[in-house]
Amino acid sequence: MAEELLRAAGLRRIYQLGGREIRALDGVDLRLERGEYLRIVGPSGSGKSTLLNLLAGLDRPSDGTIAFSSAGLLSEMSPAALAAYRAREVGVVFQSFNLITHRTALQNVELGLLFLGVPREERLRRARAMLDRLALGARCDHRPGDLSGGEQQRVALARALVKEPALLLADEPTGNLDREISGEIAGLLRELNRRGLTIVLVTHDIALARGDVDRTVHMDYGRIVSEERPESHGAPGRRT
Amino acid sequence: MVFREFAGIAAGNLWRLKLRTSLTALGVMIGIAALVTMLSFAAGVQRNVAERFRALGLFHTLHVMPPILGEGADPAGADSLRSGTADSLQGGTADSLRSGTADSLRSGTADSLQSRTDDAPPDATVHSPRGASPEAVRLDDAMLARLAEMEGVSSVHPQDSFDAQLIWGAESLTVSAQSLPAAFVRSRDLGRLVAGDYFDSDEARLAVLRPRTVERLGADPDSILGQTVRLRIASRGEMLHLLFERILARLELPPEAAAAARRIAGALLSHRRRSEIALRVCGVAELEGGWGFRMGDLLVPGGVVAGIDRISFRDPFEMISQLTVPGGGEHALAIVTFSEEADPTALQDAIEALGLRTFSFIEQFEEMRRGFLVFDLMVSVIGLIALLVASLGIVNTMVMSITERTREIGILKSLGAEGRQIRLLFLIESGMIGLVGSLVGLLVGWGLSRIGSLILRQIMAAEGAPRIDLFHLHPLVAVGAVAFGLLLSLLAGVHPAARAARIDPVRALRHE
Numbered sequence: 051m052a053e054e055l056l057r058a059a060g061l062r063r064i065y066q067l068g069g070r071e072i073r074a075l076d077g078v079d080l081r082l083e084r085g086e087y088l089r090i091v092g093p094s095g096s097g098k099s100t101l102l103n104l105l106a107g108l109d110r111p112s113d114g115t116i117a118f119s120s121a122g123l124l125s126e127m128s129p130a131a132l133a134a135y136r137a138r139e140v141g142v143v144f145q146s147f148n149l150i151t152h153r154t155a156l157q158n159v160e161l162g163l164l165f166l167g168v169p170r171e172e173r174l175r176r177a178r179a180m181l182d183r184l185a186l187g188a189r190c191d192h193r194p195g196d197l198s199g200g201e202q203q204r205v206a207l208a209r210a211l212v213k214e215p216a217l218l219l220a221d222e223p224t225g226n227l228d229r230e231i232s233g234e235i236a237g238l239l240r241e242l243n244r245r246g247l248t249i250v251l252v253t254h255d256i257a258l259a260r261g262d263v264d265r266t267v268h269m270d271y272g273r274i275v276s277e278e279r280p281e282s283h284g285a286p287g288r289r290t
Numbered sequence: 291m292v293f294r295e296f297a298g299i300a301a302g303n304l305w306r307l308k309l310r311t312s313l314t315a316l317g318v319m320i321g322i323a324a325l326v327t328m329l330s331f332a333a334g335v336q337r338n339v340a341e342r343f344r345a346l347g348l349f350h351t352l353h354v355m356p357p358i359l360g361e362g363a364d365p366a367g368a369d370s371l372r373s374g375t376a377d378s379l380q381g382g383t384a385d386s387l388r389s390g391t392a393d394s395l396r397s398g399t400a401d402s403l404q405s406r407t408d409d410a411p412p413d414a415t416v417h418s419p420r421g422a423s424p425e426a427v428r429l430d431d432a433m434l435a436r437l438a439e440m441e442g443v444s445s446v447h448p449q450d451s452f453d454a455q456l457i458w459g460a461e462s463l464t465v466s467a468q469s470l471p472a473a474f475v476r477s478r479d480l481g482r483l484v485a486g487d488y489f490d491s492d493e494a495r496l497a498v499l500r501p502r503t504v505e506r507l508g509a510d511p512d513s514i515l516g517q518t519v520r521l522r523i524a525s526r527g528e529m530l531h532l533l534f535e536r537i538l539a540r541l542e543l544p545p546e547a548a549a550a551a552r553r554i555a556g557a558l559l560s561h562r563r564r565s566e567i568a569l570r571v572c573g574v575a576e577l578e579g580g581w582g583f584r585m586g587d588l589l590v591p592g593g594v595v596a597g598i599d600r601i602s603f604r605d606p607f608e609m610i611s612q613l614t615v616p617g618g619g620e621h622a623l624a625i626v627t628f629s630e631e632a633d634p635t636a637l638q639d640a641i642e643a644l645g646l647r648t649f650s651f652i653e654q655f656e657e658m659r660r661g662f663l664v665f666d667l668m669v670s671v672i673g674l675i676a677l678l679v680a681s682l683g684i685v686n687t688m689v690m691s692i693t694e695r696t697r698e699i700g701i702l703k704s705l706g707a708e709g710r711q712i713r714l715l716f717l718i719e720s721g722m723i724g725l726v727g728s729l730v731g732l733l734v735g736w737g738l739s740r741i742g743s744l745i746l747r748q749i750m751a752a753e754g755a756p757r758i759d760l761f762h763l764h765p766l767v768a769v770g771a772v773a774f775g776l777l778l779s780l781l782a783g784v785h786p787a788a789r790a791a792r793i794d795p796v797r798a799l800r801h802e
């Protein structure tokens with residue numbers, strides 16, 4: 051039996067926009083197992099990012115609950131506890147890499163440990179090690195502006211991973227990259243998943259990582275409309 | 291721990307935007323520098339005044355003077371007399387001294403000069419003939435003895451100023467001379483000695499000159515030391531005689547009449563001859579007066595001029611008052627010092643009850659202190675306005691910075707920052723602007739006060755005034771100014787920081 055990492059039930063996220071109600075999420079139930087590689091696809095505006103932000107603890111649902119294995123119910127957390135959840139449990143990468151432009155690659159990655167209270171020396175050591183792992187050891191002192199898109203996204207990945215989170219959330223991580231580099235990033239994610247990292251990948255691109263994931267969820271109109279599991283893959287819990 | 295990390299991040303952010311940071315801090319700097327400079331000046335002047343007061347023992351000193359001409363127990367009489375004198379001064383003396391008309395002299399000065407009655411009815415007082423006056427309150431040796439016996443009084447020293455001609459060789463100067471008891475001179479810091487020493491005896495025929503006086507004689511302090519100078523003292527008789535001669539000349543009397551008048555006047559004023567004394571210069575000192583204590587060009591022991599008819603005045607009113615005071619035995623001023631335990635106010639009241647006038651330096655000092663307080667307040671208000679404007683600059687800079695760094699704030703939140711940590715970060719930034727601005731402002735303010743002090747010293751030295759430091763930066767003022775600048779900048783950061791803390795990370799992180 052696979053260990054459950056996260057369970058979302060009845061998630062709703064309703065925006066009020068000029069008196070109109072926008073149901074970005076309209077009742078989503080989702081279960082995620084530890085070590086699973088989940089892909090969420092769907093048309094633009096279907097609520098993929100909204101769901102991811104809720105899972106990341108960056109936003110709170112209008113209704114429904116998210117339970118995280120070790121942290122409990124996100125919806126019942128204080129702002130401080132939710133911040134600690136973001137700091138400790140999840141790493142996030144976005145389509146726009148969201149690096150701080152005036153900080154070097156190393157300084158950006160090191161920020162991933164700041165809110166865990168890790169001392170500076172250790173932060174720098176671990177950040178450097180993580181950049182090395184992502185083949186960016188030589189670019190430590192470069193600023194984002196001096197890096198290619200793929201390199202920037204790898205720095206963003208390093209920042210998300212440096213704290214060794216239980217869950218990696220990636221929202222269109224290859225949206226700004228060309229095909230070849232997208233493949234590179236997808237390969238990196240596959241590699242990370244093989245080593246045991248739980249990943250939720252949101253993408254437009256039906257082809258991206260199709261063969262790598264354990265499960266693909268299709269969303270539309272704020273709901274999960276279908277789910278597929280490639281034949282070649284067994285239960286994800288089989289690996290670590 | 292987080293605080294230290296944040297301080298580093300904040301400093302980095304401020305350093306990255308050096309121009310903006312320094313311009314914002316400049317506002318704070320100017321405010322603090324202005325505040326520090328002006329408060330230093332106020333404190334410096336105040337401290338010098340207090341020090342001078344202390345050095346001269348003025349906190350335990352009362353100046354006692356004889357009553358003003360005609361002023362006595364009867365206030366009505368005194369009033370009318372005063373107005374009578376003033377009238378005659380305006381309508382009479384001043385004019386008569388200028389034009390010399392007999393009429394105006396007779397209608398004004400002559401009459402009022404003779405009137406020293408205290409208890410006569412108003413009308414009679416002004417015009418009462420001489421000789422009708424009852425016992426007047428006099429500041430003579432008997433009165434000094436009486437004062438010395440009062441409870442709480444520790445010493446009584448007469449002090450006289452008079453005008454004289456100082457003669458040395460072929461040089462001759464008009465000087466304002468002063469006699470003080472040796473004991474008093476020794477007990478006070480009357481001024482730095484340039485050469486020689488003060489005197490120790492009241493009877494010795496010695497004199498202490500100011501360097502400026504020495505210079506005016508064409509000598510230098512070392513060469514004049516031990517030399518003998520002569521002091522020709524203007525007397526009341528001489529003064530009246532001169533006055534009389536001027537009037538006589540204007541009257542155009544027949545020669546015989548004039549000669550007769552001159553004979554009569556000569557007989558009347560014969561006992562009032564000019565006097566001349568020889569003095570040995572024993573010291574040259576920067577005699578420092580001030581604060582109601584005018585120091586002359588020359589200082590002599592108290593006993594030297596005792597009994598010599600002399601006169602000193604700064605205005606016609608004073609001259610008239612002096613002319614009518616019977617010569618000898620009476621002092622223009624007595625310096626009364628009292629013990630630490632004595633109640634100055636009670637003592638002052640007791641002395642005034644004797645009919646004498648008093649001048650209290652404590653009152654004077656308090657009045658000055660009030661003046662300084664008003665000055666301090668005004669300075670603070672000006673500084674405050676400058677700092678308020680600077681605070682608005684900080685608010686503006688912080689709001690701008692937060693708008694620019696919305697995405698960064700979103701990133702920090704996604705990495706686990708809490709709202710209050712974001713708030714702290716921006717408060718540290720605005721606080722740093724204030725702190726740096728205040729520290730530099732303090733430095734600049736201190737520098738300005740040093741420069742100001744140097745310039746003022748130069749000016750004062752050129753004027754022959756003592757070289758004192760008119761700026762004083764109290765450590766508490768320095769600390770207070772920096773703390774205040776920091777506090778204001780923190781307050782200025784509160785609103786922008788709260789805005790930063792509220793930024794929605796989802797919105798902030800959404801791609802452009």
Ligand SMILES: Nc1ncnc2c1ncn2[C@@H]1O[C@H](COP(=O)(O)OP(=O)(O)OP(=O)(O)O)[C@@H](O)[C@H]1O
Binds near residue numbers: 066092095096097098
């Ligand atoms: N802050 C907001 N206020 C109002 N409506 C919003 C807000 N954020 C998202 N929405 C709306 O919610 C819906 C879902 O948006 P979401 O960003 O989750 O879609 P998505 O599936 O990620 O789309 P895309 O593939 O284009 O990124 C959209 O209709 C969007 O316009």
Ligand SMILES: [Mg+2]
Binds near residue numbers: 098099100221
């Ligand atoms: Mg999206």
